[in-house]
Amino acid sequence: MSNNAGVSVRNLTRQFGENRVLDALDVELEPGAFVALLGRSGSGKTTLLRTLAGLDAAPADAQIDVPTPTAVVFQEPRLLPWKPVWQNVALGLADPNPRRRAEAALGEVGLSHRLDAWPGTLSGGEAQRAALARALVRQPKLLLLDEPFAALDALTRMKMHGLVLDLWRTHAPTTLIVTHDVDEALLLADRVLVLEHGRIATDLRVGMDRPRDPTNPGFGPLRAKLLRALGVELPAARVLEPSA
Amino acid sequence: MSVMSAAPIRLALPAVTQVRAPARRRFSLAGYRRFLSPLVLVLLWQAASMAGLVSPRVLAAPTTILASAWDLLISGELLYNMAVSLQRVAIGLAIGVSAGAVLAVASGLTRLGEDVVDAPMQMLRTLPFLALVPLFILWFGIGEVPKIGLVALGTTFPIYINLFAGIRGIEPKLLEAGRVFGLSRWGLIRHVILPGALPSGLVGLRYALGTAWLSLVVAEQINATAGIGYLINDARDFLRTDVIVVGLMVYAILGLSADALVRLGERRLLAWRPTLVGR
Ligand SMILES: Nc1ncnc2c1ncn2[C@@H]1O[C@H](COP(=O)(O)OP(=O)(O)OP(=O)(O)O)[C@@H](O)[C@H]1O
Ligand SMILES: [Mg+2]
Numbered sequence: 001m002s003n004n005a006g007v008s009v010r011n012l013t014r015q016f017g018e019n020r021v022l023d024a025l026d027v028e029l030e031p032g033a034f035v036a037l038l039g040r041s042g043s044g045k046t047t048l049l050r051t052l053a054g055l056d057a058a059p060a061d062a063q064i065d066v067p068t069p070t071a072v073v074f075q076e077p078r079l080l081p082w083k084p085v086w087q088n089v090a091l092g093l094a095d096p097n098p099r100r101r102a103e104a105a106l107g108e109v110g111l112s113h114r115l116d117a118w119p120g121t122l123s124g125g126e127a128q129r130a131a132l133a134r135a136l137v138r139q140p141k142l143l144l145l146d147e148p149f150a151a152l153d154a155l156t157r158m159k160m161h162g163l164v165l166d167l168w169r170t171h172a173p174t175t176l177i178v179t180h181d182v183d184e185a186l187l188l189a190d191r192v193l194v195l196e197h198g199r200i201a202t203d204l205r206v207g208m209d210r211p212r213d214p215t216n217p218g219f220g221p222l223r224a225k226l227l228r229a230l231g232v233e234l235p236a237a238r239v240l241e242p243s244a
Numbered sequence: 245m246s247v248m249s250a251a252p253i254r255l256a257l258p259a260v261t262q263v264r265a266p267a268r269r270r271f272s273l274a275g276y277r278r279f280l281s282p283l284v285l286v287l288l289w290q291a292a293s294m295a296g297l298v299s300p301r302v303l304a305a306p307t308t309i310l311a312s313a314w315d316l317l318i319s320g321e322l323l324y325n326m327a328v329s330l331q332r333v334a335i336g337l338a339i340g341v342s343a344g345a346v347l348a349v350a351s352g353l354t355r356l357g358e359d360v361v362d363a364p365m366q367m368l369r370t371l372p373f374l375a376l377v378p379l380f381i382l383w384f385g386i387g388e389v390p391k392i393g394l395v396a397l398g399t400t401f402p403i404y405i406n407l408f409a410g411i412r413g414i415e416p417k418l419l420e421a422g423r424v425f426g427l428s429r430w431g432l433i434r435h436v437i438l439p440g441a442l443p444s445g446l447v448g449l450r451y452a453l454g455t456a457w458l459s460l461v462v463a464e465q466i467n468a469t470a471g472i473g474y475l476i477n478d479a480r481d482f483l484r485t486d487v488i489v490v491g492l493m494v495y496a497i498l499g500l501s502a503d504a505l506v507r508l509g510e511r512r513l514l515a516w517r518p519t520l521v522g523r
Binding site: 071 | 417418420421422423424425426427431435436439440442514515516517518
């Protein structure tokens, strides 16, 4: 662990039986960057995220520098059903007044009216917002999001995008979001990575000002490039081997 | 009762109310039927007793039973013996539940605990514990200890089995979430594992209550000098079937009340469950 709020991964290999999921992977995330991680299903995105989150022990020969505190938003909300929403958000907080901090965080995600609700009564979007509040309340230096909006409807997802960007601007954590959605990646991130064969196969800067307009023609070439990197054959285009 | 009187009027009501009425009527009638058939049985029983068809040595008449219950209540005998029985169950249950819970937590949380505790528990639970009565008498004599011990033993297993299953059935994803948000091992146990295992634990408690009363009935056959079982045994010696039935009724009432209490606790402790949340 370093004081530098960026992420540095060197030589990370993860293997499950014969299946080498991450193969001597190197990646650097600069402090405060908003980075999206794309990749085919099973390409190892979650595996990488779990290692960064400290959920899986890193192999001895890998060098991993991750700032703390780290917070994770999983694909499912993973709220404890037996704790009211605010207690879920305050989980594990070492604070003399956890309720006040949880209230503030829930206010930021627009859930002030559901502080004492049981998680079982929340809608999908509300639960995911509560999970986001739970991640933000710890003021993480590194925010890891694993397909956090995949289960949400398009409208809620748009609202959540705005929310995440607002929160990112305010708290400035280094943010890594895993997604399957190329447009989501382009809308949110400064940098888009594509994971393939256990390595970062594509590393793309998105130099567009925010707020971004999805209809901006500048997106076209970036989108095409990412889709090619993901192996989506566009009829006229030849698949180019992307440079790492 | 309002339904009874409402029935003829209903015919004159407009269609809108008629649509709603049948559901209500069916519900109430069913409710009446449930009470009606036991009542009829009791009346038949009373009639048979009065006609001399059932000798009081076989079964006392309902009215005699009620009168005896009243007498026992007034004299304080019933309450005293009830208190003795309740105390046995309470102490035995407290010991059994604690032991079952401690063992379940030990074997649920650690590999070592599982290896040491689970195998013997799984073996012992297949043994009908009431078969241990002779050993208990040899070990503990005929005082309070074997009685309480039997209740304790009988309640340990249902608590253990259910709580252990509950602890092992915790959603691993929730454990992971707890870990990633900085819960210590103790924090995980307190905030994730134990609350998550509570529903199964309460199911175990309800089973345990069932076996507790069963153990009590058997235990109180062991030379008791007080308690509902003593009341019943004593009555047997004097051919007082009325008092025996009173004793049986007390067992039933105590058992039902305890179950109701646990269910009440369940409703409060498990208020978060989606099935209960909606109500
Ligand atoms: N604990 C494990 N044991 C065995 N294999 C595993 C384990 N975890 C992951 N894998 C395998 O590693 C590969 C990468 O999994 P991972 O979850 O990282 O994929 P992913 O990129 O997140 O996919 P998706 O987009 O579908 O979520 C998959 O083939 C998966 O089956
Ligand atoms: Mg994944």
